[in-house]
Amino acid sequence: MKSKKENNKQQFNIPLGYFESFENRLLTELKFQELFPNKNDGFSVPAQYFEKVEQVILNQNKPKGKLVEYNFKTIAATVAAIAAVLLVLFNVVNPIEKEMQFDSLSITSLENYFEEEERVQDYLSAEELSTIENSTSIFDNETVSEELIYEYVDQDIVQSSLLDQ
Protein backbone atom coordinates (compact mmCIF):
# COMPACT_ATOMS: atom_id res chain seq x y z
CA MET A 1 0.00 0.00 0.00
CA LYS A 2 1.26 3.48 -0.92
CA SER A 3 1.88 6.02 1.82
CA LYS A 4 -0.16 9.28 1.96
CA LYS A 5 2.99 11.24 1.12
CA GLU A 6 3.61 9.28 -2.07
CA ASN A 7 -0.04 9.65 -3.05
CA ASN A 8 0.18 13.44 -2.79
CA LYS A 9 3.27 13.43 -4.98
CA GLN A 10 1.37 11.70 -7.74
CA GLN A 11 -1.82 13.80 -7.48
CA PHE A 12 -0.37 17.33 -7.48
CA ASN A 13 2.07 19.04 -9.78
CA ILE A 14 4.13 22.17 -9.20
CA PRO A 15 5.53 24.76 -11.67
CA LEU A 16 8.92 23.93 -13.12
CA GLY A 17 11.75 25.19 -10.90
CA TYR A 18 9.38 26.19 -8.10
CA PHE A 19 11.53 25.10 -5.15
CA GLU A 20 14.67 26.61 -6.70
CA SER A 21 13.06 30.06 -6.90
CA PHE A 22 11.08 29.85 -3.66
CA GLU A 23 14.05 30.54 -1.39
CA ASN A 24 15.13 33.50 -3.47
CA ARG A 25 11.62 35.03 -3.44
CA LEU A 26 11.24 34.49 0.30
CA LEU A 27 14.55 36.17 1.11
CA THR A 28 13.69 39.15 -1.13
CA GLU A 29 10.33 39.60 0.59
CA LEU A 30 11.88 39.36 4.07
CA LYS A 31 14.54 41.90 3.17
CA PHE A 32 11.86 44.26 1.82
CA GLN A 33 9.78 43.98 4.98
CA GLU A 34 12.84 44.64 7.06
CA LEU A 35 13.51 47.84 5.11
CA PHE A 36 9.87 48.98 5.21
CA PRO A 37 8.22 47.61 8.34
CA ASN A 38 5.37 50.11 8.09
CA LYS A 39 3.23 50.32 5.00
CA ASN A 40 3.13 54.06 4.50
CA ASP A 41 3.78 56.07 1.37
CA GLY A 42 4.24 59.42 3.12
CA PHE A 43 1.61 61.24 1.04
CA SER A 44 -1.00 63.47 2.64
CA VAL A 45 -3.90 65.65 1.49
CA PRO A 46 -5.13 69.15 2.41
CA ALA A 47 -7.47 69.37 5.38
CA GLN A 48 -11.08 68.38 4.65
CA TYR A 49 -10.05 67.46 1.11
CA PHE A 50 -12.25 64.36 0.74
CA GLU A 51 -15.36 66.13 2.06
CA LYS A 52 -14.83 69.00 -0.38
CA VAL A 53 -13.94 66.91 -3.40
CA GLU A 54 -17.08 64.80 -3.02
CA GLN A 55 -19.21 67.94 -3.25
CA VAL A 56 -17.20 69.20 -6.24
CA ILE A 57 -17.66 65.89 -8.10
CA LEU A 58 -21.39 65.72 -7.37
CA ASN A 59 -21.88 69.34 -8.50
CA GLN A 60 -19.95 68.68 -11.71
CA ASN A 61 -22.13 65.72 -12.56
CA LYS A 62 -25.56 67.09 -11.73
CA PRO A 63 -28.10 66.39 -14.47
CA LYS A 64 -28.53 69.53 -16.55
CA GLY A 65 -31.80 68.87 -18.35
CA LYS A 66 -32.36 66.40 -21.14
CA LEU A 67 -29.51 66.16 -23.57
CA VAL A 68 -30.44 65.92 -27.24
CA GLU A 69 -27.91 64.13 -29.36
CA TYR A 70 -27.65 65.50 -32.90
CA ASN A 71 -26.30 63.52 -35.74
CA PHE A 72 -25.87 64.18 -39.44
CA LYS A 73 -29.19 62.54 -40.40
CA THR A 74 -31.13 64.66 -37.93
CA ILE A 75 -29.48 67.86 -39.12
CA ALA A 76 -29.96 66.97 -42.80
CA ALA A 77 -33.64 66.12 -42.26
CA THR A 78 -34.21 69.38 -40.38
CA VAL A 79 -32.51 71.46 -43.08
CA ALA A 80 -34.49 69.67 -45.82
CA ALA A 81 -37.78 70.27 -44.02
CA ILE A 82 -37.01 73.98 -43.54
CA ALA A 83 -35.99 74.31 -47.20
CA ALA A 84 -39.21 72.61 -48.35
CA VAL A 85 -41.37 74.91 -46.23
CA LEU A 86 -39.52 78.00 -47.51
CA LEU A 87 -39.88 76.84 -51.12
CA VAL A 88 -43.64 76.35 -50.75
CA LEU A 89 -44.03 79.74 -49.06
CA PHE A 90 -41.94 81.45 -51.74
CA ASN A 91 -44.04 79.95 -54.55
CA VAL A 92 -47.27 80.94 -52.85
CA VAL A 93 -46.11 84.52 -52.36
CA ASN A 94 -44.29 84.85 -55.72
CA PRO A 95 -45.75 82.42 -58.24
CA ILE A 96 -43.21 81.96 -61.04
CA GLU A 97 -45.57 80.77 -63.74
CA LYS A 98 -49.21 79.92 -64.17
CA GLU A 99 -50.40 76.51 -65.26
CA MET A 100 -49.27 75.96 -68.86
CA GLN A 101 -52.12 76.20 -71.45
CA PHE A 102 -51.95 75.31 -75.17
CA ASP A 103 -53.22 78.80 -76.06
CA SER A 104 -50.33 80.36 -74.24
CA LEU A 105 -47.75 78.63 -76.45
CA SER A 106 -46.31 80.79 -79.24
CA ILE A 107 -46.58 79.61 -82.85
CA THR A 108 -42.79 79.58 -83.19
CA SER A 109 -42.32 77.28 -80.23
CA LEU A 110 -44.95 74.93 -81.61
CA GLU A 111 -43.20 74.91 -85.00
CA ASN A 112 -39.86 74.18 -83.34
CA TYR A 113 -41.42 71.37 -81.38
CA PHE A 114 -42.89 69.68 -84.44
CA GLU A 115 -39.72 70.11 -86.51
CA GLU A 116 -37.72 68.35 -83.83
CA GLU A 117 -40.34 65.75 -83.09
CA GLU A 118 -40.17 62.91 -85.60
CA ARG A 119 -43.09 60.80 -84.38
CA VAL A 120 -45.56 63.50 -83.59
CA GLN A 121 -48.32 61.60 -85.39
CA ASP A 122 -48.06 58.90 -82.73
CA TYR A 123 -49.26 61.34 -80.14
CA LEU A 124 -51.74 63.50 -82.04
CA SER A 125 -54.93 62.57 -83.88
CA ALA A 126 -55.37 63.33 -87.61
CA GLU A 127 -57.80 66.11 -86.75
CA GLU A 128 -55.37 67.70 -84.32
CA LEU A 129 -52.55 67.46 -86.84
CA SER A 130 -54.73 69.07 -89.49
CA THR A 131 -55.60 71.91 -87.14
CA ILE A 132 -51.95 72.46 -86.34
CA GLU A 133 -50.96 72.37 -89.99
CA ASN A 134 -53.54 75.00 -90.81
CA SER A 135 -52.34 77.18 -87.97
CA THR A 136 -48.63 77.08 -88.81
CA SER A 137 -46.38 77.96 -91.75
CA ILE A 138 -44.33 74.78 -91.69
CA PHE A 139 -46.49 73.15 -94.34
CA ASP A 140 -46.96 76.21 -96.54
CA ASN A 141 -46.42 75.59 -100.24
CA GLU A 142 -43.86 78.36 -100.42
CA THR A 143 -41.62 76.66 -97.96
CA VAL A 144 -41.85 73.15 -99.38
CA SER A 145 -39.60 72.51 -102.37
CA GLU A 146 -40.31 69.93 -105.06
CA GLU A 147 -37.38 67.85 -103.93
CA LEU A 148 -38.84 67.65 -100.45
CA ILE A 149 -42.16 66.54 -101.87
CA TYR A 150 -40.47 63.80 -103.93
CA GLU A 151 -38.57 62.62 -100.87
CA TYR A 152 -41.75 62.66 -98.85
CA VAL A 153 -43.85 60.75 -101.41
CA ASP A 154 -42.87 57.24 -102.33
CA GLN A 155 -40.88 57.48 -105.57
CA ASP A 156 -42.17 54.16 -106.94
CA ILE A 157 -45.78 55.26 -106.62
CA VAL A 158 -45.07 58.53 -108.46
CA GLN A 159 -43.22 56.77 -111.24
CA SER A 160 -45.89 54.12 -111.73
CA SER A 161 -48.61 56.77 -111.86
CA LEU A 162 -46.61 58.70 -114.51
CA LEU A 163 -46.17 55.54 -116.57
CA ASP A 164 -49.90 54.90 -116.40
CA GLN A 165 -50.49 58.34 -117.86
Added chain:
Amino acid sequence: MNNLEIHTIESLKFEDLVSEYKERLYWHIRRMVISHDDADDVLQNTFIKVYKNLHNFNGESQVYTWLYRIATNESLTFIKKRKRTTHISNEEVQESLVTNLTSDPYFNGDDAQLKLQQAIDTLPTKQKQVFVMKYFDELQYNEISEILGTSEGALKASYHHAVKKITEYVTAH
Protein backbone atom coordinates in the same frame (compact mmCIF):
# COMPACT_ATOMS: atom_id res chain seq x y z
CA MET B 1 -15.11 40.83 0.64
CA ASN B 2 -15.47 44.58 0.42
CA ASN B 3 -18.93 45.59 1.57
CA LEU B 4 -19.50 47.48 -1.68
CA GLU B 5 -18.54 44.61 -3.93
CA ILE B 6 -21.95 43.13 -3.22
CA HIS B 7 -23.63 46.09 -4.96
CA THR B 8 -25.97 45.03 -7.69
CA ILE B 9 -26.36 46.98 -10.91
CA GLU B 10 -29.85 48.08 -9.92
CA SER B 11 -28.64 49.56 -6.65
CA LEU B 12 -25.79 51.58 -8.18
CA LYS B 13 -26.15 55.23 -7.34
CA PHE B 14 -23.54 57.71 -8.39
CA GLU B 15 -23.61 59.53 -5.06
CA ASP B 16 -22.96 56.26 -3.22
CA LEU B 17 -20.06 55.37 -5.48
CA VAL B 18 -18.40 58.76 -4.94
CA SER B 19 -18.94 58.58 -1.21
CA GLU B 20 -17.63 55.03 -0.87
CA TYR B 21 -14.74 54.91 -3.33
CA LYS B 22 -13.31 58.41 -3.59
CA GLU B 23 -10.56 57.85 -1.03
CA ARG B 24 -9.37 54.48 -2.33
CA LEU B 25 -9.33 55.71 -5.90
CA TYR B 26 -7.59 58.92 -4.86
CA TRP B 27 -4.71 57.06 -3.23
CA HIS B 28 -4.33 54.75 -6.19
CA ILE B 29 -4.19 57.73 -8.54
CA ARG B 30 -1.91 59.72 -6.24
CA ARG B 31 0.69 56.95 -6.18
CA MET B 32 0.70 56.96 -9.95
CA VAL B 33 0.85 60.72 -10.62
CA ILE B 34 2.64 61.73 -7.33
CA SER B 35 1.37 65.34 -7.08
CA HIS B 36 -1.80 66.09 -5.10
CA ASP B 37 -3.07 68.65 -7.62
CA ASP B 38 -2.69 66.18 -10.47
CA ALA B 39 -4.35 63.43 -8.44
CA ASP B 40 -7.24 65.78 -7.71
CA ASP B 41 -7.73 66.45 -11.45
CA VAL B 42 -7.52 62.77 -12.37
CA LEU B 43 -9.92 61.77 -9.58
CA GLN B 44 -12.52 64.22 -10.89
CA ASN B 45 -12.01 63.04 -14.47
CA THR B 46 -12.42 59.46 -13.28
CA PHE B 47 -15.78 60.15 -11.67
CA ILE B 48 -16.97 62.16 -14.68
CA LYS B 49 -16.25 59.08 -16.80
CA VAL B 50 -17.98 56.86 -14.25
CA TYR B 51 -21.05 59.12 -14.32
CA LYS B 52 -21.22 59.06 -18.12
CA ASN B 53 -20.78 55.29 -18.31
CA LEU B 54 -22.78 54.13 -15.33
CA HIS B 55 -25.57 52.86 -17.59
CA ASN B 56 -22.98 50.84 -19.58
CA PHE B 57 -21.74 48.92 -16.56
CA ASN B 58 -22.85 45.38 -17.32
CA GLY B 59 -22.01 43.80 -13.98
CA GLU B 60 -19.54 41.30 -15.46
CA SER B 61 -16.85 42.68 -13.17
CA GLN B 62 -17.01 43.85 -9.59
CA VAL B 63 -17.96 47.48 -9.17
CA TYR B 64 -14.66 48.22 -7.52
CA THR B 65 -12.50 46.64 -10.23
CA TRP B 66 -14.53 48.53 -12.85
CA LEU B 67 -13.89 51.82 -11.05
CA TYR B 68 -10.26 50.92 -10.53
CA ARG B 69 -9.80 50.19 -14.22
CA ILE B 70 -11.21 53.60 -15.13
CA ALA B 71 -8.97 55.30 -12.57
CA THR B 72 -5.91 53.41 -13.88
CA ASN B 73 -6.67 54.35 -17.48
CA GLU B 74 -7.32 57.98 -16.54
CA SER B 75 -3.98 58.11 -14.69
CA LEU B 76 -2.10 56.69 -17.67
CA THR B 77 -3.92 59.07 -20.04
CA PHE B 78 -3.00 61.98 -17.80
CA ILE B 79 0.67 60.94 -17.71
CA LYS B 80 0.74 60.63 -21.52
CA LYS B 81 -0.95 64.01 -21.95
CA ARG B 82 1.50 65.60 -19.54
CA LYS B 83 4.34 64.21 -21.66
CA ARG B 84 2.84 65.81 -24.79
CA THR B 85 2.30 69.23 -23.21
CA THR B 86 5.64 69.47 -21.40
CA HIS B 87 7.65 67.96 -24.29
CA ILE B 88 9.78 66.04 -21.84
CA SER B 89 9.67 62.33 -21.17
CA ASN B 90 7.44 60.75 -18.52
CA GLU B 91 10.50 59.48 -16.74
CA GLU B 92 11.91 63.00 -16.49
CA VAL B 93 8.61 64.43 -15.22
CA GLN B 94 8.20 61.64 -12.65
CA GLU B 95 11.83 61.95 -11.59
CA SER B 96 11.39 65.67 -11.11
CA LEU B 97 8.23 65.16 -9.06
CA VAL B 98 9.85 62.53 -6.87
CA THR B 99 13.05 64.58 -6.43
CA ASN B 100 10.96 67.54 -5.31
CA LEU B 101 8.87 65.53 -2.88
CA THR B 102 10.81 66.97 0.03
CA SER B 103 9.45 70.41 -0.83
CA ASP B 104 5.91 69.11 -1.47
CA PRO B 105 3.62 70.37 1.33
CA TYR B 106 1.55 67.20 1.02
CA PHE B 107 4.40 64.77 1.50
CA ASN B 108 5.42 64.14 5.08
CA GLY B 109 7.25 60.87 4.75
CA ASP B 110 10.58 60.11 6.37
CA ASP B 111 13.84 59.23 4.57
CA ALA B 112 12.82 55.58 4.12
CA GLN B 113 9.52 56.57 2.54
CA LEU B 114 11.23 59.08 0.29
CA LYS B 115 13.66 56.38 -0.84
CA LEU B 116 10.78 54.01 -1.41
CA GLN B 117 9.09 56.54 -3.70
CA GLN B 118 12.35 57.11 -5.55
CA ALA B 119 12.81 53.35 -5.95
CA ILE B 120 9.23 52.88 -7.20
CA ASP B 121 9.88 55.66 -9.67
CA THR B 122 12.66 53.64 -11.29
CA LEU B 123 10.29 50.76 -12.13
CA PRO B 124 8.78 50.20 -15.57
CA THR B 125 5.11 51.33 -15.75
CA LYS B 126 3.61 47.83 -15.57
CA GLN B 127 5.75 46.75 -12.61
CA LYS B 128 4.96 50.01 -10.88
CA GLN B 129 1.21 49.51 -11.36
CA VAL B 130 1.36 45.94 -10.06
CA PHE B 131 3.48 46.89 -7.07
CA VAL B 132 1.22 49.81 -6.07
CA MET B 133 -1.94 47.73 -6.44
CA LYS B 134 -0.56 44.77 -4.52
CA TYR B 135 1.47 46.47 -1.82
CA PHE B 136 -0.38 49.70 -1.06
CA ASP B 137 -3.90 49.03 -2.32
CA GLU B 138 -3.78 45.42 -1.07
CA LEU B 139 -5.67 44.06 -4.07
CA GLN B 140 -5.75 40.33 -4.78
CA TYR B 141 -3.99 39.01 -7.87
CA ASN B 142 -7.30 38.00 -9.42
CA GLU B 143 -8.57 41.57 -9.00
CA ILE B 144 -5.39 43.07 -10.48
CA SER B 145 -5.68 40.57 -13.32
CA GLU B 146 -9.21 41.80 -14.05
CA ILE B 147 -8.15 45.46 -13.93
CA LEU B 148 -4.99 45.17 -16.03
CA GLY B 149 -6.00 42.25 -18.23
CA THR B 150 -2.82 40.32 -17.35
CA SER B 151 -2.55 36.72 -16.18
CA GLU B 152 -2.05 36.11 -12.48
CA GLY B 153 1.21 34.26 -13.14
CA ALA B 154 2.65 37.24 -15.00
CA LEU B 155 1.47 39.58 -12.22
CA LYS B 156 3.20 37.51 -9.54
CA ALA B 157 6.42 37.60 -11.55
CA SER B 158 6.10 41.39 -12.04
CA TYR B 159 5.52 41.95 -8.33
CA HIS B 160 8.51 39.83 -7.35
CA HIS B 161 10.77 41.70 -9.81
CA ALA B 162 9.48 45.02 -8.47
CA VAL B 163 10.17 44.07 -4.83
CA LYS B 164 13.65 42.86 -5.75
CA LYS B 165 14.51 46.05 -7.66
CA ILE B 166 13.22 48.29 -4.87
CA THR B 167 15.19 46.37 -2.25
CA GLU B 168 18.37 46.59 -4.33
CA TYR B 169 17.85 50.30 -5.01
CA VAL B 170 17.28 51.21 -1.35
CA THR B 171 20.21 49.07 -0.19
CA ALA B 172 22.50 50.70 -2.75
CA HIS B 173 21.44 54.29 -1.92
